[in-house]
Amino acid sequence: METEQSSYLPVSQEQKALPKNDSYKNVPDKKIIRELGLKVTQQRLLILDIVRNGPNHFTAQEIYEVVTEKNPDVGFATVYRFLKKLSEQHFVTEVRMGGMPARYEWAAKKHHDHLTCTRCGSIVEFENQKIEDLQEQIADRHGFRLTHHILELYGLCGECQNQ
Amino acid sequence: METEQSSYLPVSQEQKALPKNDSYKNVPDKKIIRELGLKVTQQRLLILDIVRNGPNHFTAQEIYEVVTEKNPDVGFATVYRFLKKLSEQHFVTEVRMGGMPARYEWAAKKHHDHLTCTRCGSIVEFENQKIEDLQEQIADRHGFRLTHHILELYGLCGECQNQ
DNA sequence: GATGGTATTGAAAATCATTATTAATAGTAA
DNA sequence: TTACTATTAATAATGATTTTCAATACCATC
Secondary structure (H helix, E strand, O other), X not given: OOEEOOOOOOOOOOOOOOOOOOOOOOXXXXXXXXXXXXXXXXXXXXXHHHHHHOOOOEEHHHHHHHHHHHOOOOOHHHHXXXXXXHHHOOOEEEEOOOOOOOEEEEXXXXXXXXXXXXXXXXXXXXXXXXXXXXXXXXXXXXXXXXXXXXXEEEEEOHHHHOO | OOEEOOOOOOOOOOOOOOOOOOOOOOOOHHHHHXXXXXXXXXXXXXXXXXXXXXXXXXXXXXXXXXXXXXXXXXXXXXXXXXXXXXXXXXXXXXXXXXXXXXXXXXXXXXXXXXXXXXXXXXXXEEOXXXXXXXXXXXXXXXXXXXXXXXXXXXXXXXXXXXX
C-alpha cells in the first residue's frame, strides 16, 4: 500500500459526482449545456442530441461523422471540445484502451461497467451494486471521496473460446 | 444488458492469463523474454531490468530516459516495441487516462488496483479479493473467461478535499 | 568457434488522435 | 437593436506511438 506523486497530473477541474442513475433522462439538452456553464449553440445541440440518442460506445470520429450528415459545416474541433467538456463534468464517460481512439458514452443514465471480448470486440454491459459498495468502502478507508471509476473486464466470450 | 460489435478490435493475440501473484519474482529476465517468443538481446535485458526493478507507474518516456543513462545507444522505438510485447502478454499492465502518455507497471507480481486523486495525482494501490471474486462471477454469468481487467477509482484524497 | 539465416535494432519519417490558433460569426444581456 | 464575448470552422501544430528500412546482433547448426 503506497502513495506516490505523479508528475503528469490529470486535467480535470470540477469534481461534482453525477448521480449514477437516469435522473437526467428528461432534462432537455439546452438545460444540460447551460449547466455546463456554456452557451447554447446549434452545434452543441446537435452534438448532444446524437451523444444522447445515437450509438453507444462511440468515438469522437464517429460522432463527427453523424453530426456532419445533418450539418456538414460543423468542425472537428468543435466535437472534440464539447466532448471534452462533457467528460470533464462526467456527463460522458471516456474509456481508452490500447492505442485506439477514446470511446465515449452518455453517463448520466443508469451506471454500468463493461465486459469486453478481446477477440471479437463484443461488449456486455453489466451492473453490480456489491462492487460499487466495496469501491466506496475502499475509498473511505483511504480518506478519498470518489467522483468516478473505470471498471473494464477483458476476456474471451463463449463463442470465441471455441475458436 | 446489450451486446454489440465494435469496429475497432483490440489487437491482442495470446490470451493466457498470468497468475495474479508474484510467482514470476525469481524468474530471470532471459527466461521471460524467451517465454514471450523473442530473442534475448542486450536492449531487452536492460529494459526489462528497469521495468522490473525501477520506478512504478512509469511512462515509456521515463523508461527510455533511464535506459539511455546506462546505454545511450538504445532507441525510442525499441522501448515502445518491447513494452508493447510485454503488455500484450500481460507482463506489464497499461493504463491510459485523459490524453496523457500511457503508464505501465510490472504486472507479474501481487495483483492490485489503483485509487487516484484527480487533483494532486497521488496514487494508492489496493487489493480487494471480494471484488476480484465478484468479477469472476460476472464473467461466468455471461460465459466469458477473464484474462485481465482494469479497475481505477478516481476522486479527491483527504488533503485535496481541504483545498 | 565460425557461419548463415532471420529477428532485431536505431534513426528518421510517418501516422493519427487530439489540441491550439485565429479571424470571422453567433449568442445573449441590456 | 446593439455591443460584448464566447464560440466556431479551418487549418496548423502537437505529441505520443508506429512504421520503415538498411545495418547489425542473435543463435542454431555446422
